[in-house]
Amino acid sequence: MSNWPSWLPLREELQSLTPYGAPQIGDVTQLNTNENPFSLPKEVQEKILAQIKNVVAGLNRYPDRDAVRLRSKLAGYISAQSGLNFSVENIWAANGSNEILQTIFLACGGTGRTALGFTPSYSVHPLIARTTGTRWVEGSRKKDFSINAVEAIKEIQREKPSLVFLTTPNNPSGTSTPISIITQIAQAAGEVGALLVVDEAYAEFSLEKSAVTLIGSMPHVLSSRTMSKAFAFAGVRVGYLVADPRVIDAALVTRLPYHLSALTQAAAEVAIDNSTLMQSGIDDLVSGRDLLVRGIEDAGWKALDSSANFILFSGFSKSSAEIWNEFLKRGILIRDVGLEGYLRVTVGTVAENQQFLAALQEIAQ
Ligand SMILES: Cc1ncc(COP(=O)(O)O)c(C=O)c1O
Known part of the structure; x- marks a missing residue:
């Protein structure tokens, strides 16, 4: 039963929802x-303030729409972390990884499409599915919250989703999925024409190999990352996608113009330049x-x-x-x-x- 006023044309499928939080x-x-x-190391706080001072006079202008400098720095960070070679074309940045996830749903989900996630997992995945009109299917996890690859593959083959979500380390369980299992799931996703979105918000705390190592051979594998956790930068709101350049192009189709403020870009660039300190x-x-x-x-x-x-x-x-x-x-x-x-x-x-x-x-x- 909804409490929404009759004059408010909220979509019917959203009427039972309350704001997440x-x-x-x-x-x-x-x-x-x-x-x-x-809190942020003093030294980085000062560098961020100095950088913001540099950009403040230019705030009458829109920011760099494609955040090229920030994305190049993120590419450098992920390349150093993975030992692989990523460039600006492999990265998209947004206001938190929640916006990254929403961008992917907008590009590849929607009416008539299915997204599958192995639950219990991050509750925002089904929430964005709902707000974008995407059918959401709960795949399974074992009692210990690990993933049974055989079951996961069956679920993918049965549901034929366009998006498969796998969170590792998983929230809320904290458990991680080994790269061998991610690879098997990626193969199954590829066979039904789905993207595999690996939500790696907590990757820096884990010793497991990251899904970014699969992107070169499997262009339908995406890694969603954030600066909110290991970087201690949650208040700034920066998340980013690591993916094949064609996937990044698809994300660009649905992004809002000038979505990432000049202040955010300036602060995040400094944080990445000081990633070792930020992650101390x-x-x-x-x-x-x-x-x-x-x-x-x-x-x-x-x-x-x-x-x-x-x-x-x-x-x-x-x-x-x-x-x-x-x-x-x-x-x-x-x-x-x-x-x-x-x-x-x-x-x-x-x-x-x-x-x-x-x-x-x-x-x-
Ligand atoms: C698994 C997972 N993904 C994504 C996010 C979103 O992070 P943010 O939007 O701050 O980047 C969170 C936040 O808690 C999370 O737990």
């Missing part, structure tokens, strides 16, 4: 949206993750094996909502991801992790 609660320790808890928190986050996993297990609960900056845990005797509330009462906001019996916590600073562990010890008693 995790609860925003002030004055609590925020361990709920998989952000990087470390990764090691601490990985040790923080290990500490939290041990703490959760020591308390008698179960933590999934995570390759990201968050952990999905289970094994508590009350409901997820009750345990979520117990943490909130102690000033800690974690995420109820809608999977009964599970909750997700983002790795924080040393102090935040200690606060979480202290609360956990009380709650798990």
Whole structure:
């Protein structure tokens, strides 16, 4: 039943929806949206301010519509990370990887088209499917949230989607998919004429080989990336697509002109030039993750094996909502991801992790 006024011609299939978003609660320790808890290194803050000063007088003009300098820098970053040779034609940049995902849906989804994703996974994939009129099909994961390649291939062959989504490391489980399985799924996707979109928002926290290594031999494989997590740059909103140049051209067909502001481009260019400094928190986050996993297990609960900056845990005797509330009462906001019996916590600073562990010890008693 909808509460929309009768004069508002909202599309019928959207009328049951409410705006997406995790609860925003002030004055609590925020361990709920998989952000990087470390603020930008002072040195980079200063360089960004100086760069913004350089562009501010020119803000009367539209920004570079194709963000060529930023994309070239991103290509350099991904080339260095992968040991391969990507250029500006292999990269598209947007306001967060959510916009990248929406751009792909706009280009290759829509009415009469199907998108398939292996769930539970990032809940924004089905949401964008819905808002773009794309039929969404839930593919399966095993009980431990890994992917059964045989099942996945059967699902692709049965549904014949135009888009297949695979998130690795996966959100909310934190588990990653080995490149051998991604390759098998990519082959099956190619055979039915689908693009395989590998959502690699958390790639820098993982030791698995990235799907960008497949693009050269499989042009229908796409990697969706973000600066929101390992780069600690969520507030700026920069995501990017790594893909075959023809896929990038397709994304360009549906992008809005001048979508990426001059301020965003300027700040992101500096961040990429300083990527080592920007990512200096990764090691601490990985040790923080290990500490939290041990703490959760020591308390008698179960933590999934995570390759990201968050952990999905289970094994508590009350409901997820009750345990979520117990943490909130102690000033800690974690995420109820809608999977009964599970909750997700983002790795924080040393102090935040200690606060979480202290609360956990009380709650798990
Ligand atoms: C798997 C996954 N993909 C994409 C995103 C979107 O990130 P952003 O739009 O900040 O780049 C997130 C954010 O949490 C995510 O978990």
